[in-house]
Structure formats: structure tokens, C-alpha cells
Amino acid sequence: MARANDEVAALFQEYADLISITGGDAFRARVYEKAARAIGGHHADVSTLDLKGLQEIPGVGKSTAEKIVEYLGTGSVAAVEKLRAKIPAGVRRLTAIPSLGPKKALVLYQELGISSVDELADAIHEQKLRDLKGFGPRTEEKLLHGIDLLRSAGDRVLVDVAADLAESVVDALSEASGVLRCAYAGSLRRGRETIGDIDVLVAARTPGPVMKAFTELPYVTEVIAHGDKKTSVRTDRGLNVDLRVVPKDSWGAALLYFTGSKAHNIRIRERAVHQKLKLSEYGLFDTETGERIVSCTEEDVYARLGLPWIAPPLREDRGEIEAGLEGTLPELVTxxxxxxxxxxxxxxxxxxxxxxxxxxxxxxxxxxxxxxxxxxxxxxxxxxxxxxxxxxxxxxxxxxxxxxxxxxxxxxxxxxxxxxxxxxxxxxxxxxxxxxxxxxxxxxxxxxxxxxxxxxxxxxxxxxxxxxxxxxxxxxxxxxxxxxxxxxxxxxxxxxxxxxxxxxxxxxxxxxxxxxxxxxxxxxxxxxxxxxxxxxxxxxxxxxxxxxxxxxxxxxxxxxxxxxxxxxxxxxx
DNA sequence: GCCGTTTTCGGCCCGACTGTTTTCAGTCG
CATH class of the missing domain: 3.20.20.140 (Metal-dependent hydrolases)
Incomplete structure (x- = not known):
């Protein structure tokens, strides 16, 4: 039996997805996504909390707290049921296909009545997508390929497999011409227990040679995207690798950005906005003048935002920002x-x-x-x-x-x-x-x-x-x-x-x-x-x-x- | 729907790449 927290988190994640698919307010969808994460990671069991206690969970307000109480009392939430009645579960499942998001899923359902991955595959083969606005021949190809990937999905891999691959990529790219620095970031740097894909960051004078070396690595089976700043590949190890190349003086801001987590990044960017600053992977900028203030090291960026350096394993928006502000971050065991x-x-x-x-x-x-x-x-x-x-x-x-x-x-x-x-x-x-x-x-x-x-x-x-x-x-x-x-x-x-x-x-x-x-x-x-x-x-x-x-x-x-x-x-x- | 070291209303993170487009929407991280 799962903790009540996990059940509620799954329900709100589904609600957020359904709001996106039905074209609801994107900000509302984000609020429920955020609440789902906060509740899943909350230390206290939500079934022991009252309305007031629930609202003390960050990101949970009155409306969300009431839905939790409703769920715990009746086993369902009317607002969620209402959307479930509008959108079959299979439509939500469609968004698990890479390159297929909520907008396209809704079009497929409304225009063609497609509500499962199998129906989508059939429709593509029967060339039914040809007349839809925004769907071209390349999209058809990508969707079919995405369906294959989904059906053979190995999901996330164990951390040792990912670490071996990441270290080998970093070693190889460090040798490429023009590479000044190279490191892996992402969930692997944060020490997560399983890894969905590997993010590698390079600082280089020119991106060309390292991008080329990257796509020619022996375990690369397919190039998904290939640009000046970013290249993504699939490998024969069951996981993708993203390579980002930035100028040397953006290293700190880029490392911070690509280490994540997404939730942590959003929090520190919000902090930047409140200080009339803008944080991107290229640095911390003054919003008005556009002038770059800091970017060379992670420490510089955190410091300008009034925070001490936060160790990557803590960067999950589980209270590390608040602890940093209070000066109560733990001195982690090594x-x-x-x-x-x-x-x-x-x-x-x-x-x-x-x-x-x-x-x-x-x-x-x-x-x-x-x-x-x-x-x-x-x-x-x-x-x-x-x-x-x-x-x-x-x-x-x-x-x-x-x-x-x-x-x-x-x-x-x-x-x-x-x-x-x-x-x-x-x-x-x-x-x-x-x-x-x-x-x-x-x-x-x-x-x-x-x-x-x-x-x-x-x-x-x-x-x-x-x-x-x-x-x-x-x-x-x-x-x-x-x-x-x-x-x-x-x-x-x-x-x-x-x-x-x-x-x-x-x-x-x-x-x-x-x-x-x-x-x-x-x-x-x-x-x-x-x-x-x-x-x-x-x-x-x-x-x-x-x-x-x-x-x-x-x-x-x-x-x-x-x-x-x-x-x-x-x-x- | 949530939230406040400018705000109780009006905002809400930011950029790269792709494909179908003639200027941009969707997706992803």
C-alpha cells in the first residue's frame, strides 16, 4: 500500500496533465504539478493533517488542500473526475511518446478520436494525419519512431551504468580539439538513484570539432538533434546523452542550469527575477541594461542571489533554498x-x-x-x-x-x-x-x-x-x-x-x-x-x-x- | 491556483531545436 502522499501526488500530476491537454490555464497546471511534487516529498503523512496543516505545505493553498481532504474522505475529487470524463486515459498516455505533447494529443483526439498509442500507430499507417494542421510527413515519421521507443522503453537505468557511460563520454570529449572544460551535469551529478539521460557540458572556443567527435562516439546509435549549441544522441546503453557547448565564461551559470533539478532552477530563477535579474545558462544578467553580472562559477551565481553554494544532491527544491538563506545547510558527509x-x-x-x-x-x-x-x-x-x-x-x-x-x-x-x-x-x-x-x-x-x-x-x-x-x-x-x-x-x-x-x-x-x-x-x-x-x-x-x-x-x-x-x-x- | 524583502492583484523561468511555417507553435529539458 502506497503512502497517502504518493496517491495524492499521482492524482495531482494526472490533474495537471489533464488541464494541459484540455487547453486549460498553463499556470494552473503548473501549480498542481508543483503541489504533486511537494506532497510526494513531504515528511508528514497527509492523511494525518487537517485543512490548516495541509496549507502549510509550500505550494498547497486552500483549493488544493480542499481537494486533498475531498480525496481522503471520498476516494475521488470531483474536479479531476470531470476532466477524466472529457479525456480518455489513453490520450494522456499519448503524451508519453517523445515529441508528442498535450497540444498535439488533443488535436489527435478531437479531430480523429485517437485515444491510445495503438490507434495512433494505425492512423499514421492509414495516412489519416496528413490533413491535420501542424502535422507533416516528418512528424509522422517521428511519431512512429517515438512509438517504437515507447514500446521498447527500458525506462531509467541504474546509476552505475550511467556513471560509466558519462565518465567515458567526458574522457573522450576532453580530448577533442578546442575543449577547455568538460563535465557531466544533470541527475547523475545530483546523485539520483536511477538516470533517465546524461547531460554533458563543454566549454569550448568553437563547437564544431567537439560536436563532431560526440556524434562519432562508438556507442552512439542515432543523432536526435544537432545544432551549434546542443546535440542529442541515443546510445546502445539504453539512454540518451545531451551535449551542450557554451563559451568558457558561461561555465558556472551553465553548470548550474544543466545540473538542475528543474524545480531548483525555477526557484533560483524566480529569486533572480525578484532582484530585477535574469538567470539563464549564459549567466546572471541585469534585466534593464542586459549587462552580464556573473557567470564564471556556480559560487558566483549563488552568491549574487544571496545564497551559499548548494551541493548538487540537495538541489531538489526540498528546502535547500530556505536553508541556504538561513545559513542552515547541512555539511554533507563525503x-x-x-x-x-x-x-x-x-x-x-x-x-x-x-x-x-x-x-x-x-x-x-x-x-x-x-x-x-x-x-x-x-x-x-x-x-x-x-x-x-x-x-x-x-x-x-x-x-x-x-x-x-x-x-x-x-x-x-x-x-x-x-x-x-x-x-x-x-x-x-x-x-x-x-x-x-x-x-x-x-x-x-x-x-x-x-x-x-x-x-x-x-x-x-x-x-x-x-x-x-x-x-x-x-x-x-x-x-x-x-x-x-x-x-x-x-x-x-x-x-x-x-x-x-x-x-x-x-x-x-x-x-x-x-x-x-x-x-x-x-x-x-x-x-x-x-x-x-x-x-x-x-x-x-x-x-x-x-x-x-x-x-x-x-x-x-x-x-x-x-x-x-x-x-x-x-x-x- | 498560488503567493508577496516592491505586490492581497497581477504576475507566474528561460532558451534550443524541429517542423511546418513565411514569423511561429510545440516540445523538451
Whole structure:
């Protein structure tokens, strides 16, 4: 069951789309889009708020708040139903086709009665679009191509795939003639968990050579748009890359603009307008004289708008502008702050590398401490026994890792259907650290799942809840537990929540982290490595923690070993 | 429909590219 906030957000997004399609006031549509985002990201559950509380959500006024109350009371909103009755759901679906927006969708529906993607494909093949105003032969071609893309849509890709591609594009273009600077921006720079396309920014004396080099990259399959300032391509990696080329002295304004998010950009541009300034990707200008004031660095632009530099992971219009004005932006945790990793495996269970190899690689990352946490016997395929675990402990105690790195002997316990774990307290008490995770029985009731996690927190030996929602991005949605209750239990019992850094998990996600932090929870950013290369996934976990506004102090594996050990003692005898 | 470090009314972010147009609307980010 989704949070009421998510249901309301989806409803308002649909309402905004329907307003656009029916040719309603574009500003009204934008208001509902904005409200949808604000409600989806709001920490408090809207079903617990009254009319007054709802209006305290920025972007939610009287009319919107009343619609929320109406929805929560009756399960629908009359104004939305009215538009739904005018426009079939399939017409809205048409706007998912690239190059087809609300205006064309309405024309297709009104003139030809087209209300589904299939009907549109048929109509194009029957040449029915020829007589419509604004539809030419190129439009037909683009629509057919767009339909193909939609039908084979891989949607967004995992962040590691996008990062590899982006870094390779940046490396290649940095070598192109006339390129002065090159970097990726967009959602990848903001550290989002999945990426829809890659934005690459170049500062160059002349755009020609770099544009050419770009379209000739080996993984480019198609050039979508090709101009002096912007070129867009599709790649064989399932995502598009946009390249923008700007003059060198526009670098800061352009980087700011292309990093987004769109919502953040709109907010800072509004701020500019209020100061009689105009902000574009070319710089910050005086509206009256047209004179450029600043543009070279992001810091310059923010400063002229009365703001400190805002780190990209915060740029989601989730309060960062207000915090910047008040001087209360968090000092975000960084990868360099991490002193260790608290959830890793070896080939004793389902890891691929030996204890020695994992430890050597961890030492190479400069960690001060490193925990080995192989599986316990309740994941029966791992064939773990007390004897095998104790033998590993002896091996760990004997190892002398380089650079004085300290080894912690831990375990990843399985949280059973009733919330119990593999071993009794007296055996667990001798581990340095216990991670406990759910690995099965994902479909229990909400109450059962909540109780299960709360019981695990109440175990005096459990230090960290591993991959708390068990989601696998794009493959398995997270379990349906009352997370706020779990967060409260973590804070009460001194149990940390994991931010699992593996790109297909990133669990907890940024929004959960923001909510958990309000409960006073501590976090562990862990690689969950099953092989040496996985240790480097930490960067994605850190980015997720940054998106959750976490500081060094919130993350237990940035602490000194002494402070960490005190935390890990928890309720043990 | 929302909102105010000029405003409780009159604004609401800005520019690139494409295709169908003869000067611009639509789409996208």
C-alpha cells in the first residue's frame, strides 16, 4: 500500500496533465504539478493533517488542500473526475511518446478520436494525419519512431551504468580539439538513484570539432538533434546523452542550469527575477541594461542571489533554498569521511573473494576499520554453522592487515518471519557487529512486517538493519511496513539503518533517509560487497546519504573506532 | 491556483531545436 502522499501526488500530476491537454490555464497546471511534487516529498503523512496543516505545505493553498481532504474522505475529487470524463486515459498516455505533447494529443483526439498509442500507430499507417494542421510527413515519421521507443522503453537505468557511460563520454570529449572544460551535469551529478539521460557540458572556443567527435562516439546509435549549441544522441546503453557547448565564461551559470533539478532552477530563477535579474545558462544578467553580472562559477551565481553554494544532491527544491538563506545547510558527509565498511561478505558464504583478498582491497581504500559479515545459518543455502563462524573469527583475529586497519568480526543475520534471528544472544554477544536483514517472506501483512522489523531492532545484539526495505530497483518493490514506526524503534533502541550502496538496492532511499533522520536515527553506509569491485560502490551510497541531507555525525562508519565500538555495544551483556 | 524583502492583484523561468511555417507553435529539458 502506497503512502497517502504518493496517491495524492499521482492524482495531482494526472490533474495537471489533464488541464494541459484540455487547453486549460498553463499556470494552473503548473501549480498542481508543483503541489504533486511537494506532497510526494513531504515528511508528514497527509492523511494525518487537517485543512490548516495541509496549507502549510509550500505550494498547497486552500483549493488544493480542499481537494486533498475531498480525496481522503471520498476516494475521488470531483474536479479531476470531470476532466477524466472529457479525456480518455489513453490520450494522456499519448503524451508519453517523445515529441508528442498535450497540444498535439488533443488535436489527435478531437479531430480523429485517437485515444491510445495503438490507434495512433494505425492512423499514421492509414495516412489519416496528413490533413491535420501542424502535422507533416516528418512528424509522422517521428511519431512512429517515438512509438517504437515507447514500446521498447527500458525506462531509467541504474546509476552505475550511467556513471560509466558519462565518465567515458567526458574522457573522450576532453580530448577533442578546442575543449577547455568538460563535465557531466544533470541527475547523475545530483546523485539520483536511477538516470533517465546524461547531460554533458563543454566549454569550448568553437563547437564544431567537439560536436563532431560526440556524434562519432562508438556507442552512439542515432543523432536526435544537432545544432551549434546542443546535440542529442541515443546510445546502445539504453539512454540518451545531451551535449551542450557554451563559451568558457558561461561555465558556472551553465553548470548550474544543466545540473538542475528543474524545480531548483525555477526557484533560483524566480529569486533572480525578484532582484530585477535574469538567470539563464549564459549567466546572471541585469534585466534593464542586459549587462552580464556573473557567470564564471556556480559560487558566483549563488552568491549574487544571496545564497551559499548548494551541493548538487540537495538541489531538489526540498528546502535547500530556505536553508541556504538561513545559513542552515547541512555539511554533507563525503566519501572521504568514511573510516570503514560494516557490511561485507567473503567466499565463506555467497561472496566471490577470499577473506584475505577482501581485506587487502579494503585496506587499499584507506579504511581504519573493516567488518566481515558473512551470512548466518538461517539462509540455509549458505550452510553456515557456529563452528565455521568461529573458525573464520580465529582467521580474522590472526590477519594483520596493512596500514594498521582494524578488522571487526561480524555477521549478517536473517530476520525471520516473526522477527527472530539465527542465533541466541549469548552467541551473538561475542560478535563485534551484527547486521540483520530480511531475505524472504516479503508479502506478509503491513502489521506483521512492521512488528518483524521492530522486534529485530529490540534485539540487544542487532546493530544495523541491512537493506531495510529489501527493494531491488526496477525488479522488486520494497516491503510494505510502517516505516515511521520502524524509524522510531531504531532511534529508541540505538539501532542504525543501513544505506546499502549497491546500485540495484540504494536502500534506504533518499526520501526514507530524510524521514528517518527526523526520528533521530543513525545510519551506516555499507557497500554490501560480495566481491572486490563492489567495495567501490560506496560512492553511490554516499550520494544517496547526501540526498538525504546527512552529515558526518549521522553516519556511524565515519566515527572513530572508539566511538563506533561504544555504539555497537548497545544492550549486550 | 498560488503567493508577496516592491505586490492581497497581477504576475507566474528561460532558451534550443524541429517542423511546418513565411514569423511561429510545440516540445523538451
Amino acid at each position: 566519501e572521504a569521511d568514511l573510516r570503514g565498511d560494516l557490511h561485507t561478505h567473503t567466499d565463506l558464504t555467497d561472496g566471490l573473494a577470499s577473506l584475505e583478498d577482501m581485506v587487502a582491497a579494503a585496506a587499499g581504500r584507506g579504511y581504519a576499520y573493516y567488518a566481515i559479515t558473512d551470512h548466518a545459518p538461517d539462509l540455509s543455502m549458505q550452510r553456515m554453522t557456529k563452528e565455521r563462524m568461529l573458525a573464520q573469527r580465529a582467521q580474522v583475529r590472526e590477519l594483520r592487515p596493512p596500514r594498521g586497519m582494524r578488522l571487526l568480526h561480524g555477521v549478517e543475520l536473517n530476520i525471520g518471519p516473526e522477527g527472530g534471528v539465527d542465533w541466541p544472544d549469548d552467541f551473538l554477544a561475542d560478535f563485534d557487529v551484527c547486521v540483520a536483514s530480511i531475505h524472504s517472506h516479503f508479502d506478509q501483512s503491513r502489521d506483521a512486517l512492521t512488528r518483524r522489523l521492530v522486534r529485530a531492532c529490540e534485539n540487544p545484539c542487532v546493530n544495523v538493519i541491512g537493506h531495510p526495505t529489501t527493494r531491488l530497483i526496477g525488479r522488486r518493490s520494497g516491503i510494505d511496513a510502517d516505516l515511521d514506526e520502524v524509524f522510531a524503534a531504531c532511534a529508541r533502541t540505538g539501532t542504525a539503518l543501513e544505506i546499502n550502496a549497491h546500485p540495484d538496492r540504494l536502500d534506504l532511499n533518499d526520501e526514507h533517509i530524510l524521514r528517518a533522520k527526523r526520528h533521530g536515527v543513525r545510519f551506516a553506509v555499507d557497500s554490501h560487497a560480495h566481491a572486490v569491485p563492489h567495495l567501490a560502490h560506496m560512492r553511490y551510497g554516499v550520494a544517496t546519504a547526501q540526498r538525504g541531507w546527512l552529515t558526518k555525525d549521522d553516519v556511524i562508519n565515519t566515527w572513530t573506532l572508539t566511538r563506533l565500538r561504544r555504539f555497537l555495544r548497545k544492550g549486550r551483556a
